[in-house]
Amino acid sequence: MKKHNFSAGPCILPEEVLKKASDSIINFNQDNLSLIEISHRSKPFVDVMDKAQKLVRELLNIPNGYSVLFLQGGASLEFLMVPLNLLKEKGKSAYLNTGTWAKKAIAEAENFGHVEVLGDSSEKNYNYIPKGYTITNDFDYFHCTSNNTIYGTQIKDFPSCPTLMVCDMSSDIFSRKIDVSQFDLIYAGAQKNMGPAGTTLVIVKDEILGKTGRNIPTMLDYNTHISKGSMFNTPPVFSIYVSMLTMQWLKDNGGIDWVERINQQKANLLYHEIDRNPLFEGTANKEDRSNMNVTFLINDKSKEDKFNKICEEAGINGLKGHRSVGGYRASMYNALPLESVQVLVGLMQKLANN
Amino acid sequence: MKKHNFSAGPCILPEEVLKKASDSIINFNQDNLSLIEISHRSKPFVDVMDKAQKLVRELLNIPNGYSVLFLQGGASLEFLMVPLNLLKEKGKSAYLNTGTWAKKAIAEAENFGHVEVLGDSSEKNYNYIPKGYTITNDFDYFHCTSNNTIYGTQIKDFPSCPTLMVCDMSSDIFSRKIDVSQFDLIYAGAQKNMGPAGTTLVIVKDEILGKTGRNIPTMLDYNTHISKGSMFNTPPVFSIYVSMLTMQWLKDNGGIDWVERINQQKANLLYHEIDRNPLFEGTANKEDRSNMNVTFLINDKSKEDKFNKICEEAGINGLKGHRSVGGYRASMYNALPLESVQVLVGLMQKLANN
Numbered sequence: 001m002k003k004h005n006f007s008a009g010p011c012i013l014p015e016e017v018l019k020k021a022s023d024s025i026i027n028f029n030q031d032n033l034s035l036i037e038i039s040h041r042s043k044p045f046v047d048v049m050d051k052a053q054k055l056v057r058e059l060l061n062i063p064n065g066y067s068v069l070f071l072q073g074g075a076s077l078e079f080l081m082v083p084l085n086l087l088k089e090k091g092k093s094a095y096l097n098t099g100t101w102a103k104k105a106i107a108e109a110e111n112f113g114h115v116e117v118l119g120d121s122s123e124k125n126y127n128y129i130p131k132g133y134t135i136t137n138d139f140d141y142f143h144c145t146s147n148n149t150i151y152g153t154q155i156k157d158f159p160s161c162p163t164l165m166v167c168d169m170s171s172d173i174f175s176r177k178i179d180v181s182q183f184d185l186i187y188a189g190a191q192k193n194m195g196p197a198g199t200t201l202v203i204v205k206d207e208i209l210g211k212t213g214r215n216i217p218t219m220l221d222y223n224t225h226i227s228k229g230s231m232f233n234t235p236p237v238f239s240i241y242v243s244m245l246t247m248q249w250l251k252d253n254g255g256i257d258w259v260e261r262i263n264q265q266k267a268n269l270l271y272h273e274i275d276r277n278p279l280f281e282g283t284a285n286k287e288d289r290s291n292m293n294v295t296f297l298i299n300d301k302s303k304e305d306k307f308n309k310i311c312e313e314a315g316i317n318g319l320k321g322h323r324s325v326g327g328y329r330a331s332m333y334n335a336l337p338l339e340s341v342q343v344l345v346g347l348m349q350k351l352a353n354n
Numbered sequence: 355m356k357k358h359n360f361s362a363g364p365c366i367l368p369e370e371v372l373k374k375a376s377d378s379i380i381n382f383n384q385d386n387l388s389l390i391e392i393s394h395r396s397k398p399f400v401d402v403m404d405k406a407q408k409l410v411r412e413l414l415n416i417p418n419g420y421s422v423l424f425l426q427g428g429a430s431l432e433f434l435m436v437p438l439n440l441l442k443e444k445g446k447s448a449y450l451n452t453g454t455w456a457k458k459a460i461a462e463a464e465n466f467g468h469v470e471v472l473g474d475s476s477e478k479n480y481n482y483i484p485k486g487y488t489i490t491n492d493f494d495y496f497h498c499t500s501n502n503t504i505y506g507t508q509i510k511d512f513p514s515c516p517t518l519m520v521c522d523m524s525s526d527i528f529s530r531k532i533d534v535s536q537f538d539l540i541y542a543g544a545q546k547n548m549g550p551a552g553t554t555l556v557i558v559k560d561e562i563l564g565k566t567g568r569n570i571p572t573m574l575d576y577n578t579h580i581s582k583g584s585m586f587n588t589p590p591v592f593s594i595y596v597s598m599l600t601m602q603w604l605k606d607n608g609g610i611d612w613v614e615r616i617n618q619q620k621a622n623l624l625y626h627e628i629d630r631n632p633l634f635e636g637t638a639n640k641e642d643r644s645n646m647n648v649t650f651l652i653n654d655k656s657k658e659d660k661f662n663k664i665c666e667e668a669g670i671n672g673l674k675g676h677r678s679v680g681g682y683r684a685s686m687y688n689a690l691p692l693e694s695v696q697v698l699v700g701l702m703q704k705l706a707n708n
Binding site: 001005007009010011012019022023025031032033034036037039040073076077080104107108111189191196198199217219232233234238239242315317318 | 355356357359361362363364365366367372373375376377379380385386387388390391392393394426427428429430431433434458461462465543545550551552553569571572573574586587588589590591592593596669671672
């Protein structure tokens with residue numbers, strides 16, 4: 001039975017991508033060698049890297065002056081690369097504290113200098129996105145997290161920002177239109193809408209780099225990777241290849257316009273049911289609700305076991321909420337079909353009617 | 355036609371490993387989900403991580419008191435994590451300069467403190483391993499590279515070391531018996547004898563950590579990863595899984611004892627031909643010759659084109675030498691069958707006889 005995969009990440013990928021990825025492990029490029037046993041300097045893999053970079057540029061409509069990198073270490077390594085590359089000696093940075101990942105980013109930046117937290121929703125268990133703060137130009141940069149997987153919130157409108165704007169888009173990149181020119185640095189672990197775990201996408205405006213006066217270790221310097229086209233050392237070949245396939249799938253289906261529309265349909269369907277069905281309750285502030293991760297509780301605890309059981313019987317995977325919110329979390333990344341959400345909504349209705 | 359894959363890395367992996375890896379992308383663990391679309395916190399993947407760590411311990415016979423980690427960033431990130439975790443403020447470290455990678459490791463360490471190079475073979479294009487140096491205990495650690503892929507040299511006997519001994523074993527780990535208790539920290543990019551690119555094996559003696567007085571960023575602190583069992587953040591799931599499969603293959607075939615014997619046979623066969631055949635000449639000092647990467651030149655340049663042609667016709671892949679040595683490099687990692695070396699030697703004989 002095919003599963004309905006609501007996993008929060010690593011998460012569902014398109015079936016045709018999985019098929020091609022699987023084939024490439026046996027015979028890549030009709031060359032009788034596996035993708036994972038050829039040199040990353042060989043033409044077939046250099047072509048993959050080029051194509052992956054081009055697809056990022058195309059899908060996100062990236063203006064000139066930005067570099068596109070595929071690195072390693074996940075968003076967690078970016079948490080320290082950002083201040084190391086952008087925070088001046090004795091400079092200060094501004095952060096928005098919207099959840100677990102934002103908090104970790106703040107903690108790392110504090111190793112390098114003064115951090116001011118301009119907005120913080122921790123007192124309400126991060127169930128909303130802080131607004132009404134002002135960013136001033138005496139900060140070296142402002143950092144925010146576009147989507148908070150654990151708490152099910154998402155920034156709908158990015159603030160106007162008189163200094164550099166840095167955004168961790170790990171969990172919603174490629175899910176909706178963004179105006180890249182608003183940002184100076186975007187990073188995202190691959191393992192949501194882009195591909196398998198193991199690579200990190202970085203989109204950085206070239207002119208902002210090299211201005212801090214810091215001595216940056218080679219591997220942590222964005223300029224190292226820009227100058228070598230993400231091939232300073234052996235890249236995570238498989239993760240980049242499957243990311244390339246996933247982006248190609250997105251492009252072939254109609255790109256960001258298409259997927260944003262589908263993602264909105266999925267979100268509308270599930271949030272509508274949560275709001276309509278007296279058995280369920282959403283945890284996030286309505287105006288900040290994430291289209292990627294829908295967090296909700298069952299009001300009648302006595303029905304929890306039954307709901308878990310019928311979900312399991314229907315092949316639903318990964319619906320358990322994060323321990324810090326409890327309840328349920330339906331992660332509805334790009335590759336999750338509308339049909340899977342329909343199945344879930346059907347079960348919610350069934351539970352209420354029994 | 356099946357290729358004879360002499361690629362220097364990423365390199366050949368066992369056929370049965372590739373088959374299982376390919377299957378896991380479609381349906382992992384008979385669970386109707388792909389390996390790369392499940393949570394790294396799910397039991398099936400936690401089991402993979404546990405098994406991978408156990409196999410490293412078993413194959414290398416690791417004593418108590420060491421941790422086994424699967425990180426990201428390759429050896430290049432280790433070049434800076436090593437001094438960051440082991441070099442005291444105002445301390446000094448000792449390095450052996452045996453080639454390109456050693457030189458890069460030295461350059462990174464110099465960002466953090468004083469480095470003394472105890473031996474250096476650069477004046478002879480790194481064609482030998484320096485010997486006769488003395489390591490004193492006023493160094494915080496001594497660092498060496500066990501095998502030099504580009505120059506075809508390998509340390510056969512590790513020095514006695516009165517301080518911590520750190521070794522980059524990226525290109526020969528799991529290829530021969532080592533006494534782990536001689537070392538305090540071993541690291542290795544996966545993409546030679548362990549698995550696909552994308553993860554880095556670290557074996558570290560727990561008691562050496564946390565003694566420098568430095569403030570270490572979370573992701574660069576070995577203790578972070580030890581305390582979270584390599585799951586501080588999303589690990590490179592696929593690379594770790596395929597590494598686990600490769601180690602299981604090695605164990606099933608007889609472990610390090612078995613592979614060391616085969617690797618010695620392969621090396622004897624090829625070096626014997628290089629020494630016997632007047633058309634060819636080895637580039638590395640005989641006593642330091644690597645069993646992993648055999649570097650050699652054609653004496654009669656007019657025969658080069660023909661040799662390249664017959665190699666290509668025979669399905670030989672990845673034989674071109676690195677530009678800094680020229681000629682040829684036959685990388686004979688664990689998964690390369692003896693038969694592939696026989697094919698190569700046959701062609702060398704054919705070239706001489708025509």
